[in-house]
Amino acid sequence: MSAVVQDPQLIEASPPLVQGSRDLHDLTDQISSVVEAKVWETPLKYWITLVCTGSIVLLLGAMLTYLVATGIGVWGNNRPVGWAWDITNFVFWIGIGHAGTLISAILFLFRQKWRTSINRSAEAMTLFAVMCAGIFPLFHTGRPWRAFYWLFPIPNTDLNIWQNFRSPLIWDVFAVSTYFTVSLLFWFTGLVPDLASLRDRATSKVRQVVFGILSLGWRGSARHWRHYEQAYLILAGISTPLVLSVHSVVSFDFATSVIPGWHTTIFPPYFVAGAIFSGFACVMTLLLIARWTLNLQNLITIKHLDNMNKIILVTGSVVGYAYCTEFFIAWYSGNIYERFTFLNRAFGPYWWAAWSMYSCNVFIPQLYWFRKMRTNLWVMFIISITTNIGMWFERFVIIATSLTRDFLPSSWGYFSPTWVDICTFIGTIGLFLTLFLLFARFLPMIAMSEVKGVASHEKHSFAGQAEGSISHR
Amino acid sequence: MSHTSDPSVLIAQIKDKLGIGADKIYGVIGDFAEPEDLVKAGRAIREMGYTKIDAMSPFPVHGIDEAIGVPYSKIGWIAICGAIAGIVTAQVLIYYVGKINYPLIIGGKPLFDFTYSIPPTFELGVLFTAITTFLCTWGLSGLPRLYHPSMNYRNFHRGSDDRFLLVVEADDPKFDAQKTAQDMRSVGAGDVEVVEG
Numbered sequence: 001m002s003a004v005v006q007d008p009q010l011i012e013a014s015p016p017l018v019q020g021s022r023d024l025h026d027l028t029d030q031i032s033s034v035v036e037a038k039v040w041e042t043p044l045k046y047w048i049t050l051v052c053t054g055s056i057v058l059l060l061g062a063m064l065t066y067l068v069a070t071g072i073g074v075w076g077n078n079r080p081v082g083w084a085w086d087i088t089n090f091v092f093w094i095g096i097g098h099a100g101t102l103i104s105a106i107l108f109l110f111r112q113k114w115r116t117s118i119n120r121s122a123e124a125m126t127l128f129a130v131m132c133a134g135i136f137p138l139f140h141t142g143r144p145w146r147a148f149y150w151l152f153p154i155p156n157t158d159l160n161i162w163q164n165f166r167s168p169l170i171w172d173v174f175a176v177s178t179y180f181t182v183s184l185l186f187w188f189t190g191l192v193p194d195l196a197s198l199r200d201r202a203t204s205k206v207r208q209v210v211f212g213i214l215s216l217g218w219r220g221s222a223r224h225w226r227h228y229e230q231a232y233l234i235l236a237g238i239s240t241p242l243v244l245s246v247h248s249v250v251s252f253d254f255a256t257s258v259i260p261g262w263h264t265t266i267f268p269p270y271f272v273a274g275a276i277f278s279g280f281a282c283v284m285t286l287l288l289i290a291r292w293t294l295n296l297q298n299l300i301t302i303k304h305l306d307n308m309n310k311i312i313l314v315t316g317s318v319v320g321y322a323y324c325t326e327f328f329i330a331w332y333s334g335n336i337y338e339r340f341t342f343l344n345r346a347f348g349p350y351w352w353a354a355w356s357m358y359s360c361n362v363f364i365p366q367l368y369w370f371r372k373m374r375t376n377l378w379v380m381f382i383i384s385i386t387t388n389i390g391m392w393f394e395r396f397v398i399i400a401t402s403l404t405r406d407f408l409p410s411s412w413g414y415f416s417p418t419w420v421d422i423c424t425f426i427g428t429i430g431l432f433l434t435l436f437l438l439f440a441r442f443l444p445m446i447a448m449s450e451v452k453g454v455a456s457h458e459k460h461s462f463a464g465q466a467e468g469s470i471s472h473r
Numbered sequence: 474m475s476h477t478s479d480p481s482v483l484i485a486q487i488k489d490k491l492g493i494g495a496d497k498i499y500g501v502i503g504d505f506a507e508p509e510d511l512v513k514a515g516r517a518i519r520e521m522g523y524t525k526i527d528a529m530s531p532f533p534v535h536g537i538d539e540a541i542g543v544p545y546s547k548i549g550w551i552a553i554c555g556a557i558a559g560i561v562t563a564q565v566l567i568y569y570v571g572k573i574n575y576p577l578i579i580g581g582k583p584l585f586d587f588t589y590s591i592p593p594t595f596e597l598g599v600l601f602t603a604i605t606t607f608l609c610t611w612g613l614s615g616l617p618r619l620y621h622p623s624m625n626y627r628n629f630h631r632g633s634d635d636r637f638l639l640v641v642e643a644d645d646p647k648f649d650a651q652k653t654a655q656d657m658r659s660v661g662a663g664d665v666e667v668v669e670g
Contacts, residue, residue: 024635
């Protein structure tokens with residue numbers, strides 16, 4: 001790994017985004033070879049990892065079965081913490097999902113070409129994270145097969161109920177399900193040209209048929225591309241306000257209540273910044289693993305990682321600023337409940353969770369001010385994980401500290417998760433990793449058609465520069 | 474279509490409609506190594522008077538649309554209709570549920586109010602726009618269509634890999650297999666082939 005850190009590309013003023021394979025055919029080969037490899041050609045470490053994560057999915061299945069068979073009492077939700085572990089996990093996973101759309105939509109609109117090697121996997125990660133998030137609200141109803149009538153406005157004759165649109169909880173249902181659907185359509189739209197490439201390369205009948213159907217008969221005609229590019233722009237344009245709305249709506253669940261520590265107007269931007277922060281960290285973790293196991297150093301370069309670390313630094317600092325503002329407003333408001341909540345948060349029974357959150361989210365990412373830290377693979381791997389630990393604690397701290405000690409001291413309590421709570425959360429991590437591993441092996445993880453566009457553009461604009469830099473040294 | 478139940482006759486009729494079959498000619502296809510060459514050649518072919526021109530490339534080539542005369546996509550207008558449909562649906566749904574079908578006073582809030590309907594309205598607007606755009610992307614491109622005569626071109630598979638293909642279709646009034654193939658070669662196309670339907 002250190003050989004990559006020493007890469008001469010770092011010395012160049014503006015290193016190319018695609019290295020090694022300047023030839024378009026090489027690029028197709030490099031990306032498709034992962035998908036086209038025979039079972040025994042894929043590294044053994046991949047299959048071992050898949051078996052490990054797959055067995056964690058079985059744990060999730062067992063926990064959910066146990067929950068449905070027994071009742072939601074097996075989770076630790078109880079007075080005074082009715083929103084406990086499950087809402088923490090829901091907000092955590094939804095937050096992780098935000099980076100995908102940010103990379104694919106917002107960076108697209110800002111013409112950030114470096115996004116092309118990472119957007120596909122970030123979008124896939126979004127889908128998997130939202131699936132994991134959905135498990136918690138769905139199963140906390142206890143009867144998930146009936147939940148569709150409770151969650152969605154579907155006319156029903158046996159229950160005779162409608163949703164209450166004055167409640168932010170139903171806004172949340174709309175926001176999250178829209179987010180999932182739009183992310184799925186966006187992701188699939190991006191996949192179609194690459195699926196067509198795989199179809200055209202397929203040698204076996206099965207692959208031809210499967211990729212033939214999935215690619216919808218795409219043939220890269222100019223008449224296709226003109227609609228495609230326009231559609232991609234529209235999807236990016238509507239995804240941008242969508243991604244900002246989703247976590248804002250999630251934060252409304254808290255902010256529209258009167259609980260001290262929740263009832264603040266800073267929640268929407270603060271939640272969105274935290275979501276992007278945790279999402280980028282999660283993309284970083286997965287990309288570093290994929291880059292190492294599938295040898296993608298030429299496509300996911302240090303430059304990409306450096307750029308992502310800069311975004312982590314910015315959003316981490318925004319989150320730190322939001323923490324400071326919360327404390328300031330708690331003091332400045334003169335509201336004794338608000339003041340107590342924040343002192344209790346930092347120095348009360350959950351002090352350990354609060355200080356884990358401050359350290360992981362605000363202090364540790366400050367290392368990224370140094371270029372050496374932003375380009376060191378081990379440092380970024382560790383920080384990407386501590387960031388997500390910190391962001392999980394942020395949600396836990398917000399929920400647990402405010403609910404365990406609110407207005408009435410006689411109803412104070414302390415929340416501890418049950419073993420089912422813990423195993424269900426671990427199970428969703430297993431599901432997330434399994435889905436990502438399957439994606440990385442069976443679908444093109446890097447958007448070939450987009451990278452080719454960038455590579456072809458660079459070949460012409462960098463041709464002169466490359467010669468210059470050689471003579472310069 | 475006639476009232477025959479013989480599947481082979483039906484298939485023949487459908488094939489005839491789609492312009493598919495060994496007896497038909499789809500057009501002339503040639504390939505290029507660089508996107509710039511494709512644009513240049515496309516413009517040259519168009520200047521010769523051809524009108525039914527198409528290009529196939531592994532990524533969108535900029536400038537090809539105007540070079541071969543592909544009109545600008547109107548998908549944006551359809552997307553706006555999708556957005557309006559979503560907004561109207563959400564407003565009607567929330568009004569109907571809250572005020573007409575299931576009126577319940579909760580927290581002293583009005584049965585319908587514009588302000589609290591904003592988040593679901595926004596989300597449905599986005600959802601309908603996305604679904605409309607998605608369906609129109611394929612619908613307007615004539616997809617899904619799993620078979621297309623251009624797939625008979627011997628280098629078709631490289632059109633999604635690293636080559637840039639230029640097509641003159643047989644229904645072009647100026648089309649003549651020999652002459653068009655000659656013209657293709659004259660603008661620098663490699664591997665020119667008269668492709669059967």
